[in-house]
Amino acid sequence: MASTDLDPLLLLRQSIASGSNIIPTTSADTSSSAAAAEATLSQATHLLFTHPSRVAITIDAPTRFVSNEKTVDVRSIYFAWLNREVAIPEYNAAATKLNEELPGSTEVHKFAFVERLELFTWLEGASEESEYIKPLAGEKDGAAVSTATTSAALKAAPVSSSARAGRGTLDPRLAQIYSGERRMGDRNTVLRGIRPTDFSHVRKLAQQFMSRKPGPAAGAMLPNNPALALNQKPQRRPDPIILLSPSASSLLRMSNVKSFLEGGRYSPPDHNSTSTMLHISRTMKDIDPSRPMRFILVEGPEQFKPEYWNRVVAVFTTGQAWQFKNYRWSNPTDLFKHVLGVYLGWRGEQPPDAVKSFGHRVLPCSVEKWRDPSLPGAESSRWRDREVVESIWKAIEGNMRAKGWRKDAAPTSI
Structure with missing residues (x-):
């Protein structure tokens, strides 16, 4: 086996x-x-x-x-x-x-x-x-395996082989079809043969020509460090983190924040929910328009490592100072100098004085008061929820760009 x-x-x-x-x-x-x-x-x-x-x-x-x-x-x-x-x-x-x-x-x-x-x-x-x-050993070293070895492995494989990457078992009829496929070579077997060729000497020959070009771009194109790997795999961009308030009086909890931030509709939280983290997706057009970003939502930083704080992009608050007791910056004024704050309240009501004292780095937002959907006209004002959601995401995206979030990189310090 x-x-x-x-x-x-x-x-x-x-x-x-x-x-x-x-x-x-x-x-x-x-x-x-x-x-x-x-x-x-x-x-x-x-x-x-x-x-x-x-x-x-x-x-x-x-x-x-x-x-x-x-x-x-x-x-x-x-x-x-x-x-x-x-x-x-x-x-x-x-x-x-x-x-x-x-x-x-x-x-x-x-x-x-x-x-x-x-x-x-x-x-x-x-x-x-x-x-x-x-990764498995075969996933890293597969490029060095010859075409002959790969073909032999295909012929020796049983008809009911296990699935690729753990997606379930392969249909026996498909396995029989795959065993008769013509195996295509990769760039190592087609262009270079089975044995990889060392082209490091070309680097030394090219350096004298590249060094003659003026400007910093020439040196950037050809680093002088020979220990630098030629084919380094780019690091995966980490997921940004949003902290919610664990207060029972908060309008947004783990049970209803996904439907609000993703679906654009507010509903009251379920206080019996025991979930402490989840993730949602959102396309940030000014940062990475080609793929959605995955955000991690959590109510507290108890399991944080120090470097996780560089990934925090927003903190939802009700104005209660005890929320920040275990934060990296326990003083709200210091916290919101580094991280965007968001307060969500009812439309027509003023934010608490504590929220106002936190400064302009806390975004005050308000939604229509919740009414039983069975009552007449209860749903007529819920369309405004999406406007509030879009304003929150716009503020988060602007703060992320200012902190250094890019298509393929995240800030190392906030």
Whole structure:
């Protein structure tokens, strides 16, 4: 069996896509009878996957997910997935309880909120890459494999092979068609052959001609540092972060902010909601008109790393100073010198004096008071909600451009 077929992250992603069982067990036996021997995560020694084939993986085995330069084990990944619907404080409490039950010095990794979001997005198939997940060896070295080797691998592959990138199993009829395809070579095999050619000597010959051109552009086109990689992969632009107010009196909470900022319609929040983070998409035409930007929304910075503050683009507030207790800048006046503030209230009512004292960096907005949709004329004024939403996004986009957000880069300091 190929090494990619035994990759724990890929097996977990395939099992989630197909809805098949994942069984913690105390045995490496993959027979059907082993399904009855389900164990708790504190006692299990293996994780049994039933799709695309029955495979048992050691539960302490490392995965390709890396946090703080350390690999995360299978148990921690699976435990985080089981608790994906709970709030971060409840998840941390459950992880602490499990660590107390585990023998010896073994313990599960506690994911930060951005790590959890990246992990769940990748496992659900909504993303094909993550800054925390290392690519498979075949994904990095595939360009150096010869055409003959690739063709032989296609012929040797079984008809019912596992799916590519964890999207489910491949139809047997399609697998048979693919096995007869004519394999096209890449630039290494067509232009250079199987063995890559070193063209570094051309760099030295060209440098004397480039140095004769006046202006700084010539030096910029050909760096003098020989250690600089010729084909560096550009870093992925991080997702901007919006902080909401956790106050119960706030008109915008995690339960209704998505429908407001994405759909342009206000509805009252559901105070029974336990979600603590989500993401929404918005196209910022003046920053990146070719693709929408993904914004992370969270109510508190408890799981923030110091560098996350450079990604905060807006803070929604009700004017209550206790909201900023755990912020990087706990003084509201200092905070809103670095980050755009937004206050949302009812139309016809004045913002609180505390909001006014924060200064002009807090954008006051107001929506029509909520009325029961069954009442006559209740929906006649809701069209104004979209106007308010567009004014908020316009202010956020202007602030992002001023702070240094670009199509392929984010600010390193705000």
